[in-house]
Amino acid sequence: MPSLIDNHGRPINYVRLAITDRCNLRCTYCMPEQGIDFGPRSTLLQYEEMLRLMRILADMGINKVRITGGEPFVRRDVMDLFQGLAAIDGITKIALTTNGTLTQTHLPALWDLGVRQINLSLDTLDRSRFFQITRRDEFDTVWATFMAMLEQQFEVKINVVLLQGQNDMDIIPFVKLTQDLPVSVRFIEEMPFNGGDAAQGKLYWDWKRIESVIQSEFPQINKIPDPPYSTALNYSIPDFAGSVGIIPAYSRTFCGTCNRLRVTPQGLLKTCLYDQGVFNIRDLMRAGATDAEIQTALLEAIGSRAKDGYEAENRRLSGFPARESMTTIGG
Numbered sequence: 283m284p285s286l287i288d289n290h291g292r293p294i295n296y297v298r299l300a301i302t303d304r305c306n307l308r309c310t311y312c313m314p315e316q317g318i319d320f321g322p323r324s325t326l327l328q329y330e331e332m333l334r335l336m337r338i339l340a341d342m343g344i345n346k347v348r349i350t351g352g353e354p355f356v357r358r359d360v361m362d363l364f365q366g367l368a369a370i371d372g373i374t375k376i377a378l379t380t381n382g383t384l385t386q387t388h389l390p391a392l393w394d395l396g397v398r399q400i401n402l403s404l405d406t407l408d409r410s411r412f413f414q415i416t417r418r419d420e421f422d423t424v425w426a427t428f429m430a431m432l433e434q435q436f437e438v439k440i441n442v443v444l445l446q447g448q449n450d451m452d453i454i455p456f457v458k459l460t461q462d463l464p465v466s467v468r469f470i471e472e473m474p475f476n477g478g479d480a481a482q483g484k485l486y487w488d489w490k491r492i493e494s495v496i497q498s499e500f501p502q503i504n505k506i507p508d509p510p511y512s513t514a515l516n517y518s519i520p521d522f523a524g525s526v527g528i529i530p531a532y533s534r535t536f537c538g539t540c541n542r543l544r545v546t547p548q549g550l551l552k553t554c555l556y557d558q559g560v561f562n563i564r565d566l567m568r569a570g571a572t573d574a575e576i577q578t579a580l581l582e583a584i585g586s587r588a589k590d591g592y593e594a595e596n597r598r599l600s601g602f603p604a605r606e607s608m609t610t611i612g613g
Contacts, residue, residue, distance in 0.1 A: 340372035460524030468527035537590030554594035
């Protein structure tokens with residue numbers, strides 16, 4: 283069976299599978315307050331199609347899948363998908379990204395299916411700021427879910443998108459959170475995919491500024507080796523239970539080791555976060571394509587992959603993706 287190695291010699295073994303573009307929050311950096319124009323539900327990949335795709339990809343060397351959205355748990359019967367993924371030979375890691383509002387009751391079942399890694403999207407430790415950013419009063423629910431994740435011994439990473447003047451005052455409190463709790467807090471540069479009308483201007487909270495602020499408060503912080511294919515710059519503080527990371531999502535310093543593909547809720551394959559999509563897997567499947575034909579299309583896409591996010595952005599026919607939303611791309 284052919285393996286997925288791109289034209290730059292990078293092996294691909296990880297897929298981020300967005301299963302819905304819908305979300306019950308309205309985060310300011312992700313979509314407008316009124317939401318976005320969601321397509322008909324019939325345009326979404328069905329679970330059977332997702333599982334077929336993952337079986338094909340597992341045969342080609344993919345061993346990790348992360349379920350994202352939107353918010354995955356707004357889609358009905360999502361645990362059926364997790365059960366199907368757990369049964370696929372070759373898939374050894376199933377991970378989840380969630381906003382934590384609908385997740386807590388599913389934690390025992392997720393654990394039983396082998397899920398160990400959960401990324402929790404949480405941009406502030408303050409209830410009022412949470413409401414301002416998400417436009418929903420769900421902080422207490424999310425916090426209870428977070429504590430339940432730790433109690434059930436999940437490997438938890440908190441993803442914090444830094445927003446100038448909105449949650450930058452939370453940087454130090456988030457770092458302090460790692461003193462007693464075994465959690466990785468990862469600060470993420472804001473990306474341009476906010477579903478709005480204009481592209482983002484100059485980035486204020488780039489990774490260097492984030493690092494400087496943390497170091498000024500915690501001079502004992504140490505840069506530690508980054509795991510293979512890591513998107514984050516990783517740090518530890520002596521005697522702290524957790525760790526800190528910075529993801530240069532806008533600066534794109536990690537592109538050279540990228541090992542992942544993205545599949546949008548509508549089945550669009552993205553070989554880079556910043557590209558406009560390569561081909562639609564859903565359309566191929568519904569047109570009657572065989573597994574071998576889908577494999578060929580995947581190999582062709584991987585064989586002409588952009589070197590990094592800047593090249594992928596420059597290739598776009600429609601210019602900078604200002605009106606795209608992370609909820610439609612997959613967080």
